[in-house]
Amino acid sequence: MQTVRDLKLYLVLISEPYEHLNDQPWETDNTSKAVIWSCGKLPFQTIVNNKSTGFIAASVDGIHIYSCYALPSLSIVEFTDFLDKLTEDAKQHHSVAIAGDFNSWAVDWGSNQTNARGKALLKAFTTIDVVLLNYGDTPTYIKGDASSIVDLTFVSSCFTRRNSDWKMMDIFTASDHNAILWEISCDQKRTAK
Template sequence: MQTVRELNPDLVLISEPYKHLSTQPWETDSTTKAVIWACGGCTFQSSANNNEAGFVVAKLEGIYYYSCYAPPSLTLDEFKNLVDRLTEDAKQYTPIAIAGDFNAWAVDWGSKETNARGKILLESMSSLDVVLLNSGDKPTFVRGEANSIYLT
């Protein structure tokens, strides 16, 4: 919340929030792990897929925003199912922005190697008109020797 106060964005896409805000325009997936927060002066034009597990979508200022979360506990088949549902849903909207924590690694966004989840995600995203925004050189998560660079 401090970062939101400092940066004053209109919209925040969150994976695994520490706390849920009941007083704000706040949309979540069925697991409450993928969140879209309209924290500026804008309001959602529409929202959908609140009953989906793994992603939620909301329209703000003419753009469809997806917030996604794929826990590391998902099997490869469960992960593929989530990504397939996400890409099929995203094909019906334009323009779109997809952000989230997929717990997937790929050299394309700065990981040391591409794992099976990364391959699935890259293949699925290639069917959409999206551009990878990560610079690929700065970790967004660091714990001891481990770090991650998230796909946005």
């Protein structure tokens, strides 16, 4: 909570939280593993009461924000079903931001190889108008000698690179995942952080 205050964040998307903040504007998917926390000046306009596993969505300042967590234990069929539900919902909205831990690997976002889940994610996201904000090959997940890039951020193409900023933070998170800070804006006005 102190980091959120120090960085003056509007929203926080969390995958697999250690604890839940029941006294905060905090929404989860049905497993409580994908979270959106409204912690600033931008309240939720609408919330998708998601009965599915893997994502929660809320509309904030005209942008439909998705927090995702794809369990690593999902079969490829279950993972594809999760992606189908996510993209079907995202197709209904003009401005979207989709972020989370997808537990997928693809050379497109800096992995050494593309696995079946990475292929499925790439194929599913061709059906919606989004671009990947991740850049570089610095791992988003590090545990001992193991590392990978599994935490991904996609936004509608209307949020071009000149209107967005994405970076991994060098801060303590008590997690084996790095914190990622991203900002998007329309017409030079910052709208989500």
